Amino acid sequence: MSKGRCFIDQIMDNTEATRRLHTKKQTLDDAYAAPANFLEIDVINPITHGVAKKRYTDYEVRMRTNLPVFKIKESSVRRRYSDFEWLRSELERDSKIVVPPLPGKAIKRQLPFRNDDGIYDEDFIEDRRKSLEGFVNKIAGHPLAQNERCLHMFLQEPVIDKNYVPGKIRPN
Amino acid sequence: MNRNFDFHWDEGGSSDLPCAETYNGGAAFSEIESRIIRDTILGIANQTLVYLTVHSYGQYWLTPWGYTADLPANYDQLYDLAVRAVDKLTAVYGTQYTIGSSTNVLYVNTGPSDDWAMGGAGIPYAYTLELRDTGKYGFELPAEYQVYQVKAKDRVSFDVLVKLYNERSDVYDFWTEPRYVDFTTDVMVPPAFTKTFVDVLEAFNMEYHIKIDDVQHTIIPMPTMSKSGSMSPLEDQDKLLDEALSVVKVQALQMKRCLDKRKLMDALKHASTMLGELRTSLLSPKSYYELYMAICDELQHLEMYLLDEFQNGRKVADLYELVQYAGNIIPRLYLLVTVGVVYIKTNEQSRRDILRDLVEMCRGVQHPLRGLFLRNYLLQCTRNLLPDLAENDPLATESYGNVRDAVDFIQLNFSEMNKLWVRMAYQGHSRDKERRERERQELRLLVGTNLVRLAQLDSVDVELYKKVVLPGILEQVVSCRDALAQEYLMECIIQVFPDEVHLDTLHTYLKACAELHTDVKVHVILVALVERLAAYGQRQQALGQPPIPPHIPLFDIFSDQIGNIAQARPEMPSENLVSLQVSLISLAFRCYPEKINLVDKVLESTLVALDKIAVEKVDFDSALGKELNRLLRMPISHYNSLVTLLQLPHFGQVLQRLDFNGRKSVALHLVNNALDNETYITTQEHVDAVLNMLAPLICDQPDQVLTGQDAEDFAEEQNLMARMIHLLAAEDTDLDQQYRMLTSARKQFGAGGARRIPFTLPPLIYEAFKLARKYFDVRQEDELWEKKCEKIFTFCHQCIAALVKAELAELPLRLFLQGALAASQIIFGTHETLAYEFISQAFTLYEEEISDSKAQFAALTLMAASLEKLDCFSEENSAPVRSKCALLASALLRKPDQCRALILVSNLFWSSTTKELEGKPMRDGKKVLECLRKAGKVATECLDPGVQAQLIVELVNVYVHFFHQGNQHITVTHINELISKVRQDLLPQLENSDEKELIERHLGASCEMLRHRRDNPSTTSDTPSYQGIILD
Secondary structure, eight states, X not given: OOHHHHHHHHHOOOHHHHSOOOOOOOOHXXXXXXXXXXXXXXXXXXXXXXXXXXXXXXXXEEEEEOOTTOSOSEEEEEEEHHHHXXXXXXXXXXXXXXXXXXXXXXXXXXXXXXXXXXXXOHHHHHHHHHHHHHHHHHHHTSTTGGGBHHHHHHHHXXXXXXXXXXXXXXXX | OTTOSSSSTTSSSOBSOTXXXXXXXXXXXXXXXXXXXXXXXXXXXXXXXXXXEEEESSOEEEESOSSOSSOOTTHHHHHHHHHHHHHHHHHHHOOOOEEEEHHHHTOOOOXXXXXXXXXXXXXXXXXXXXXXXXXXXXXXXXXXXXXXXXXXXXXXXXXXXXXXXXXXXXXXXXXXXXXXXXOXXXXXXXXXXXXXXXXXXXHTTOEEEEEXXXXXXXXXXXXXXXXXXXXXXXXXXXXXXXXXXXXXXXXXXXXXXXXXXXXXXXXXXXXXXXXXXXXXXSSOHHHHHHHHHHHHHHXXXXXXXXXHHHHTTOOHHHHHHHGGGOSSHHHHHHHHHHHHHHHHXXXXXXXXXXXXXXXXXXXXXXXXXXXXXXXXXXXXXXXXXXXXXXXXXXXXXTTTOOHHHHHHXXXXXXXXXXXXXXXXXXXXXXXXHHHHHHHHHHHHHHHHHHHHHHHHOTTOOHHHIIIIIHHHHHHHHHHTOOHHHXXXXXXXXXXXXXXXXXXXXXXXXXXXXXXXXXXXXXXXHXXXXXXXXXXXXXXXXXXXXXXXXXXXXXXXXXXXXXXXXHHHOXXXXXXXXXXXXXXXXXXXXXXXXXXXXXXXXHHHHHHHHHHHHTOSSBXXXXXXXXXXXXXXXXXXHHHOOHHHHXXXXXXXXXXXXXXXXXXXXXXXXXHHHHHHHTOOBOSHHHXXXXXXXXXXXXXXXXXXXXXXXXXXXXXXXXXXXXXXXXXXXXXXTOHHHHHHHHHHHHHHHHTTOTTTHHHHHHHHHHHHHHHHHHHHHTTTTOTTHHXXXXXXXXXXXXXXXXXXXXXXXXXXXXXXXXXXXXXXXXXXXXXXXXXXXXXXXXXXXXXXXXXXXXXXXXXXXXXXXXXXXXXXXXXXXXXXXXXXXXHHHHTOSSHHHHHHHHHHHHHHHHHOOXXXXXXXXXXXXXXXXXXHHHHHHHHHTOSOHHHHXXXXXXXXXXXXXXXXXXXXXXXXXXXXXXXHIIIIIIGGGSOXXXXXXXXXXXXXXXXXXXXXXXXXXOSSTTSOOOTXXXXX
16 A cells, blocks of 8 residues: 555566565464563562661562573562662672662761651651662663672672672673 | 564574673563564565665665575565665765675674564565764764854855755755845755865855754754653542543644634644544553543544545545654554545445555554554444455455455454553563553453454354354464463353354364463353353253254263363362363253253263362362352252252262261252152162261261251251151052161161151151051051051161160150050051050150159150040050059159149040940049049148149039039039138138139139039030039
């Protein structure tokens, strides 16, 4: 029906040339396949530990993926805010990507003589949790960040070894 | 991206490293972008001649292949066309492009899009176009095209500008033609020429300034907010929808206005803007649907207008081309469909091509929600336009098409919609999966409409359905591997297509069922199918036809395929398997009502299935238990006959698989059913079989749980069983059979233990008495009847003895008395001995077992009454029994009881009879008086004057009774004494109370009666005279 086709038909008087090649239909497997780039990271279950100066909140970072670059397809670790800061600084230094910002440190909330729970306030923790989740999903979704050893350690190692040797993950 | 296409993917020249420029993606078509390109291209591939992919950099015009140095078969033609194209390019820009196959000109690279377009999608001309430059800047060309605003202030400089305009237009892009001196004109200048250009301007002293510093910057729009896939929260939905609807309203109004003014182009523009609202990703399916409906309404106006126009001779083909230039794909395709439909309506013969064109074009939208609605629109619009003509119909010309084209059209649309629908499942975070599935459920009708359309095609005959339609649908359904889609679509198939074709394609359909996703509730689908077919069978039957065409072994097919499905899905919960069996039974009932063996076959295969899961006893409260229960109840309620069930050898076996509670529940159902339908059991074998099934109600079971069972419930169950016994009834003429049945039942019920036999044995005994009487009735016909009666009484005696053994007293006593009465009525050889035996047993029981005074009195009352009725005893047997009674009466604990019992016993001497008297009453007045005297004495021994008075008043009545009956030993004096005793001694002792009043009234009534008799003496001689009664 299209105009273009008529035009080409005219200039191509060689019918041999316009003969259809074997057309391969999209296979049903292709049509109904699940996407091969599944990646989901949830930051959940904030828990506040300790008392006084040693008090801190950590979060469960749970990852599920089918990306080949991650050796473990499902993992769950606990991380605190300072771990996220560490990850961010590692990426800033080693990867060439623009690392998104973290939620603020909430210095004001850490001042004494407050009427509320400061940085242990439930609403504050929930806000921070959401921001951290957004942050880590943005990073982990970036193909370049996915090669960084620090990200893998952050997501999948039970304990972060801050003295690790920075470097890239080589897929096999 | 350009290594991600699935044609010789990853065979070299690509990298596995995700950060390499040539990263292959990890898998062919791993990327959403390449997939969408693939889908779009495949949609139009068979009408596409050239595939051009535009890249930077290097100034190459490349042909396939990238994976090999070999040249494609049509390389000569490819090369030829490339040469012509490059010629033109050089002619315009002077740039030189190198032509050749990728591998030969550059390097091996596998998985690029042009290789796939040619090798995969079959497009004959595929090229990769590498744009400028050749390496100085590489990928990032300096993007500094500048636009100068220039004014020539004199003739000379004006001529220079005109010369540039005329001769160097390949370099300088004049946006307006220089017309005269002092005319301002805009010129876009390539970066390489800016210096020269400015030199010229300066040299000729022209006025200029830079209007646009960097054109590229201006033409690439800033990305707008597009958080695709992220649905807004509910409260925003209404707002978003309202906004969209108001745009639609405004644009629709303007569109209609333009139509009124016959400004078609403007109208289309407004329509396009209106349709642009459907591009949103922010609406939930529900809101999107509302928006879609509003827009569809408005599009109808456009369609009406166009139809009108074209019937008046306007050319549609042009418009069909025209709307293809609409800026965005969504409005474009909606408009294309609208115009295409008008085209078909006005030009019948283009039907086939247009339809194909439309359904292919819609592939351009791969966003699930948008795509689904677009295709639904297509489906709605083409509803009555599909070429629904048989292939051999003379009207079905090449261009009109025939039913095959219609089917292809719908099936293609269906497969695409199903694909989009299934893909929705992968959109967004997995924690929202539930919501997504819900939304997909909401959208299922859109997909299902395709099947409805297929079903509406009149020209699809069974053959076509079998060969094309159904396999086509099933292929998609099975391959999509999505439980939600499969479950819905399989049911949809059942619902939308007629029953006749299902019958013809059962094998295919059921085979597909076995291949469905493991989460699919196959049993639900099959149950629906069976239900449909069974209903169909019934309807056929009502029409006087055979329920199912005889050449289709419907039941066998189902039964086999259900077996296959069970095998193919070992993880299917067994309860679902059983519910399949339930539906099979229902099928057998409705379509093969006369074939009871089919039902048994189902039960047998259920048994096999149960064997497989190796469950010893099925928990009644489990899902499986419930299904089994349902399965077993079906034949019960269907046949409404316990006896028919006995023709199902496997019924009992399946029943045995249930745990105690399950068996009991079914047993109760059985009993109630039998009682409701009065199903009589007529042979001994049946008795055994039936009672076996009812075992949980009859005797203790090894696995029984009785804790917490309500005593009332238990009694109710057992009462049911007692009623059940009355259903044991052989043919009237076959008394021997009845006897055998009773003995069988006795054996079973006898095992019931002390708790049950009080309920179950008595009815058996009564049945036995009844049987004995029947033998007596037919004594002329059966010479052995006496022997048999004797046996029956022995049987009864044993039964009663069992009750005695169970430490019961009142009940067996009563039964002994009944036995004695029965024996006395049936006159055979030993009946007196038997009756005596029964009576003596009763007496023994009384003496040994009954100790409670109330119970004793009640028992004695009963015994006295029975003895009074007994007429088979000789005086020799009768006398001791009577005196024994009198003895027992005076041995009662409480005086009032003694008194009253003696009164009762007194009757024995008056009205009972013996063999010698031949039924005449005894009338032993002396003994009667003796008894009454004794009673009177006992009464006076009562210390409570109230009780004494009451007893004596009662005695008065008894005396009067015997007196009236003509007992010579009783005189008026006796009566007078008693009355005066009450009046003078007793009543004055009593305080005024209800009790006293009652006694007075009682006595008053008696006196009144006496007065009447005294004052109205009877004329007959045999009544005694009441003269002398003192009443005041």
